[in-house]
Amino acid sequence: MSLRNSLIVYRKELRDMLRDKRTIRSMVIIPMVAFPLMFLGIGYIGGRSSREMRMEVSQVMVSGGADSPKILAALQNVSGIRIVPYQDDARQEVSDKKIRALVTIPNGFDAAIAGGHPEQVSVGYYDADERSELAKDKLQGFFDAYKEKIAREALTARGLPASLLEPFTVDAKNIAPPAKVGAAVFGSLIPYLIIIFCFTGAMYPAMDTTAGEKERGTMETILSSPVSRTDLVIGKFFMVVTTSVVTAVLSLLSLGLSFKYFKNTLMAASGSSVQMAVDPRSVVAVIALILPLAVLFSAVLLAVALLAKSYREAQTYVSPLIFVVIGPAIIGTMPGMELNSKTEFIPILNTCLASKEIISGTYDWSHMALIFGMTCVYAAIGLAAAVRMFNREDVLFRT
């Protein structure tokens, strides 16, 4: 093996790659454009539809209550609610999303309340429809206030203080540092995205430098030079790893910048006010952890793509691998998934879970070392497979 030769191949491959529009597209343009667009798009569309929803006056039907004018009058005055005349198919109207909710008032409601007998009002709504839920929330709010008013009046009538209604209050608030909160929302997303970009960044160059070379007839040219096949594959491999890492870093950068500049639009859309902060040091640690994964992806992609005779054929071999990568990455984002003696041996998933921990501020060095080591071992096996493939005549000259 000669490092000099591998580096000559590496420099040439890198130059060759950087002149390929497809690589530039997948390595630079897509990650740099995708995130700002995604953030802006979600912010804009999400913001608009939730604003629209909140502005809507919900149409509600009331069944019964003919003998209870008090409650009916109060209902008429709820803001954001409009009472429409009752029809017999009211339930169906809710299901059809023609009205948002159906309120049923039992007979003799006003009288029962005045006499101090408990009664039950029911609110029928469509659980899967956000607009219907919003109407239910408005009604719930109204009834709660109405209940309180009656109780208050009853207490006053008996000469008792209104504070009896609420002997004490409960104040629940976030006391964890912002990083930990951000992590819950973002922690699982960041490693997932980096891993996907690592893979897609490696995909095109790996296919181009193997199957693409075969297709264009340059494979035989390079094989006729004195460089050994091992040096050749190592040089190509370095190039693929480089594009993979650069893609991941650029996408992370783009993600960070988009987040910084479009945070407000996004927050407005989700209606959430969680303060998100991710420690830059943890991002560096995550990248370090993902590095051997980029190596693994590059090696496997090289080995698989080399089997193909053409770029197109290589795509059919490589595309299914995306699912192999996305699967564990998605499982890693699921709540409740944690590193344990089983998950820490599953490639991709272990890196995802460890990254999640790092971003949430937990640094378990022994875990991280183990996972880094494991991924390195998998990467070495992948690289060995790629080298082996390059030394097989039946693979290089498949007809």
Place this chain on the structure above:
Amino acid sequence: MIEANNLCKNFKDKKRGDIRAVENVSFTCKPGEIYGLLGANGAGKTTTLRILATILAPSSGTANVAGFDVVRDPQKVRAHVGFLSTATALYDRLTAAETVEYFGQLFGLDAATIESRTNELFKALDMEEFRDRRCAKLSTGMKQKVSIARTLVHDPPVMIFDEPTNGLDVMAARSITDFIRQCRDRGKTVIFSTHVMTEVEKLCDRIGIIHGGKMRAEGTLAEMRQNYGKDSLEEIFVDVSGDER
């Protein structure tokens, strides 16, 4: 110098089973000589030349190229060989000069040598005009010149050409045959394969007719004519390869 001794190459094919692409092929080609390997498509020419260029390893038998064994020292063999075929394309996204420089580096030349050698070759082949143009943008003839410069950058003593004129127009093909002749005149050992009889008649000092993976006849054109009692190489070729059918 090229010495091939009982070269054999077997391939495994899913449909056809074991295929003997080359069977006990032996011949010698000396410096300052052009050896023509003549054969129909699928006769085993390309496989034989790929073995000599160490792109493929022989299943059995040996070959000595420029003083090195193809099995034991493949890298040294390649360092002393210039290999050109219609299958050896150029990198589209590199310029003519970058291509020659890249191969110069792979052949272990230092920067100064590469530069002087590139200048020399570009002048001799009249390539200055498209020196910094990407290979994708070159005409077939220009590409051919870049390929020639690429094979000559390390000034190899042995040249192997696999159907180098295949698919080229008359002018481009002519520049290749001129180039092959120049290689011989400079004392290089030259072997080339073709199925074009006229090229063989014009260029070759010795001829080997290969058919069904086996060497069927060998000698100078004069010897062949004498042995087969025929004047036209085409007739001789049909005679030799027809034996099999």
